[in-house]
Amino acid sequence: MEYFLELFMGGLTRGSIYALIALGYTMVYGIIELINFAHGEIYMIGAFTALITASVLAVMGVHQFAIMAIAMLAAIVYSSAYGFTVEKIAYKPLRHAPRLSPLISAIGMSIFLQNYVLLAQTSDFLPFPSLIPDFKFLEPYSNYLRPTELVILLTTAVVMVFLTLLIKFTKIGKAMRATAQDRTMAMLLGVNVNRVISTTFVIGSALAAIGGVLIASHIGQINFFIGFIAGIKAFTAAVLGGIGSIPGAVLGSFILGLTESFATGYVSSDYEDVFAFALLVLILIFRPGGLLGKSTTQKV
Amino acid sequence: MMTFTEIKKSFLTSLWFMFLTFPIMVIRVNTIEKQVIWRWENMWYVGIGSFLLSFVWRYFLRRKERGNNHANEHIANMSSSIQRIFSRRRYKIPAMVAAAMTVAVFPFVMNSYQTNIMITALMYVMLGLGLNIVVGLAGLLDLGYVAFYAVGAYTYGLLNHHFGIGFWTVLPLGGALGALFGVLLGFPVLRLRGDYLAIVTLGFGEIIRLILENWNEFSYGPSGIAHISKPSLFGIKLSFSGEITYMYFLMIGMVCFTIFVVNRLQNSRIGRAWIALREDEVACQAMGIDKTRTKLTAFALGATWAGMAGVIFAAKTTFINPASFTFMESAMILSIVVLGGMGSIPGVIIAALFLILLPEYLRAFSDYRMLLFGAIMVIMMVFRPQGIIATVRRNYNFKKAEN
Numbered sequence: 001m002e003y004f005l006e007l008f009m010g011g012l013t014r015g016s017i018y019a020l021i022a023l024g025y026t027m028v029y030g031i032i033e034l035i036n037f038a039h040g041e042i043y044m045i046g047a048f049t050a051l052i053t054a055s056v057l058a059v060m061g062v063h064q065f066a067i068m069a070i071a072m073l074a075a076i077v078y079s080s081a082y083g084f085t086v087e088k089i090a091y092k093p094l095r096h097a098p099r100l101s102p103l104i105s106a107i108g109m110s111i112f113l114q115n116y117v118l119l120a121q122t123s124d125f126l127p128f129p130s131l132i133p134d135f136k137f138l139e140p141y142s143n144y145l146r147p148t149e150l151v152i153l154l155t156t157a158v159v160m161v162f163l164t165l166l167i168k169f170t171k172i173g174k175a176m177r178a179t180a181q182d183r184t185m186a187m188l189l190g191v192n193v194n195r196v197i198s199t200t201f202v203i204g205s206a207l208a209a210i211g212g213v214l215i216a217s218h219i220g221q222i223n224f225f226i227g228f229i230a231g232i233k234a235f236t237a238a239v240l241g242g243i244g245s246i247p248g249a250v251l252g253s254f255i256l257g258l259t260e261s262f263a264t265g266y267v268s269s270d271y272e273d274v275f276a277f278a279l280l281v282l283i284l285i286f287r288p289g290g291l292l293g294k295s296t297t298q299k300v
Numbered sequence: 301m302m303t304f305t306e307i308k309k310s311f312l313t314s315l316w317f318m319f320l321t322f323p324i325m326v327i328r329v330n331t332i333e334k335q336v337i338w339r340w341e342n343m344w345y346v347g348i349g350s351f352l353l354s355f356v357w358r359y360f361l362r363r364k365e366r367g368n369n370h371a372n373e374h375i376a377n378m379s380s381s382i383q384r385i386f387s388r389r390r391y392k393i394p395a396m397v398a399a400a401m402t403v404a405v406f407p408f409v410m411n412s413y414q415t416n417i418m419i420t421a422l423m424y425v426m427l428g429l430g431l432n433i434v435v436g437l438a439g440l441l442d443l444g445y446v447a448f449y450a451v452g453a454y455t456y457g458l459l460n461h462h463f464g465i466g467f468w469t470v471l472p473l474g475g476a477l478g479a480l481f482g483v484l485l486g487f488p489v490l491r492l493r494g495d496y497l498a499i500v501t502l503g504f505g506e507i508i509r510l511i512l513e514n515w516n517e518f519s520y521g522p523s524g525i526a527h528i529s530k531p532s533l534f535g536i537k538l539s540f541s542g543e544i545t546y547m548y549f550l551m552i553g554m555v556c557f558t559i560f561v562v563n564r565l566q567n568s569r570i571g572r573a574w575i576a577l578r579e580d581e582v583a584c585q586a587m588g589i590d591k592t593r594t595k596l597t598a599f600a601l602g603a604t605w606a607g608m609a610g611v612i613f614a615a616k617t618t619f620i621n622p623a624s625f626t627f628m629e630s631a632m633i634l635s636i637v638v639l640g641g642m643g644s645i646p647g648v649i650i651a652a653l654f655l656i657l658l659p660e661y662l663r664a665f666s667d668y669r670m671l672l673f674g675a676i677m678v679i680m681m682v683f684r685p686q687g688i689i690a691t692v693r694r695n696y697n698f699k700k701a702e703n
Contacts, residue, residue: 035495048324055329059336074323081320093361093682100441101681103495104638107443108677111631115671120324120342228627232506235499270514277503277510284500285488 007265008258013149013218015257016156020211021234022241022249023163024083024204030180030244031200032095037106038086039208040231041113044224046079046209047128047216048117054129068131075209082113083205084198092194110228117224124223131217148218159210160250163203167246172199180244229273233260236280242290251291306355314351321346360683403552407545415544419616421656422551423609428636428648429558430605435634436642437571438598439578441498443630444485444505448478448603450512450625452610457525457620458518467531467615471608478607479600486599490592505630512622524621531615547616554612555649558605562645565601574598575643628670635673638680641687651688 021043028036054071062070090109094102130148167173178186179196187193215230216222237256241248256276263275283290325342329335407415427449434442452474459465459473489500512519519525530543531550565571573594576584585591614620632655640651655673659666680687 052323052327056336090678101685105678105681108674112674274507274510277507280503
């Protein structure tokens with residue numbers, strides 16, 4: 001039972017990280033129907049920015065809480081800036097191109113960003129400082145749930161609530177929903193569609209940065225390639241829940257996180273990534289619309 | 301057009317990029333010794349580079365927009381001008397003779413190192429042409445193409461290791477197994493649209509690689525299979541350089557065979573069906589084309605070539621391990637197809653030679669190879685989606701009566 005609980009909590013933690021990344025995929029897909037392959041790289045850049053900022057501040061001898069706050073902030077700002085720029089360079093000129101073009105452009109961007117970090121930084125794994133301080137809480141439960149995991153779960157929950165409020169009740173949220181429904185109509189009604197798309201990229205990237213910093217300080221090391229696997233898994237989660245649907249992405253992420261956690265715990269850890277991919281292939285075969293997604297009919 | 305606003309725009313762009321690349325380009329931390337290295341010179345490179353590039357970027361973007369406003373026909377004519385020249389008899393025959401001569405004397409003029417590089421490049425020509433069937437003709441974005449390449453390589457590696465079966469027996473077998481895997485992958489993904497397909501093929505490629513890496517009893521894991529025998533020539537013992545020359549001509553033969561087959565396929569019933577499928581799936585079905593069969597043949601044929609290329613790869617390097625079959629390899633082959641022009645045979649050949657040979661000869665350049673590939677994919681899609689040599693589309697010309 002203890003082992004089960006440990007795996008369950010581990011799965012939830014994984015799931016919440018996937019959710020933070022998956023939201024970026026699903027929001028972008030909802031609005032411009034593009035799989036933003038470079039999203040995983042945005043997450044990686046967020047983690048790298050946090051690492052660099054934290055290291056510089058640590059050398060300067062800043063207090064630990066200040067380091068945590070500033071590193072997180074830097075990661076969010078830079079990831080958003082990268083997300084914004086990527087959209088402007090690689091996707092905006094292709095708004096009216098055939099579907100395959102922006103997809104290839106996105107893959108190119110992803111490869112470019114990976115190698116940019118590889119060349120400018122290093123190909124080795126870098127140890128990531130544990131930004132989240134170790135603290136004690138409710139004694140018996142702390143055996144199953146480590147403090148960092150608790151912080152990740154809470155942060156994710158808070159971020160989700162904020163995102164929901166943003167999308168439901170603010171003006172930009174309304175504009176986003178309108179653009180997702182029908183871009184041309186939204187444009188006719190005076191929504192600045194380009195700005196909405198940029199905002200979506202910025203919000204998605206900021207969420208990915210939060211996820212990146214949290215997971216990096218949980219696992220304790222990063223390299224330039226972390227975005228690739230995390231990106232695919234988060235995408236799997238988004239598809240599992242039904243791409244384009246925000247609650248779907250969260251649900252899918254938790255299902256994926258738990259599946260992975262139990263599968264590695266009870267079956268074998270060698271094939272950790274295979275489970276996610278196999279799950280992805282299975283969903284797409286049997287329920288391409290995802291759990292909460294609507295199935296779409298194709299028109300000429 | 302170097303107006304003040306233009307310069308201001310570029311200046312702002314360069315400031316933005318200096319800000320953007322600041323933490324990753326300028327700061328480098330040594331986390332073990334707690335040292336921070338500041339590389340301020342990089343900031344200037346980024347600033348000046350992006351300042352100049354933004355002019356170029358905007359210039360081309362404007363040109364493209366102007367082109368779009370003009371008649372599209374005009375562009376289509378311009379883009380195929382290179383092919384127009386080649387299609388004329390007067391240029392075609394001397395060009396082909398010159399190419400054949402170069403190809404024939406290459407291994408005797410160049411040393412074995414150069415020939416070896418050429419063999420690798422030819423292998424990519426073959427892979428590019430194979431992927432061209434799937435992506436270029438049928439419009440199915442396959443990001444797991446390297447999986448079939450791995451299937452071919454491991455077919456030869458394992459059969460040779462366990463049973464000592466020779467290259468020539470395995471070559472068709474590798475192709476057939478590749479095709480089988482192509483169909484296996486093709487079946488489940490038939491219903492998926494372009495972007496989902498991309499992800500599933502990517503996942504499939506990774507699954508194959510992970511299985512090869514972890515199933516030690518079957519594939520010998522990350523340490524791979526060594527001492528795979530080279531292809532035989534009627535049992536004649538060849539010298540070291542003789543072996544390379546033999547390999548070179550074998551590759552030339554395979555490439556010619558590939559070009560022949562792809563060229564014939566392109567104009568066949570199935571080839572036309574692929575192109576129709578690429579342009580519009582629903583309309584294509586409405587015209588009575590069996591979507592399932594058409595898609596599956598595209599997958600199977602593309603995979604056959606990857607399988608055969610895999611067998612040749614294993615025979616050439618005599619050592620294989622899963623590290624040769626990463627996603628980056630798929631991406632590289634894809635960028636060859638994208639750069640060359642989807643569906644264009646001469647384009648893919650030139651792109652493969654260019655992308656593989658250039659980093660080999662410009663050694664300083666080779667670190668930046670993947671960076672370049674990524675950039676090429678983006679730039680080509682934004683400015684020239686039809687590739688360096690676009691395919692000439694078959695079309696009927698309706699001429700007005702007075703002409």
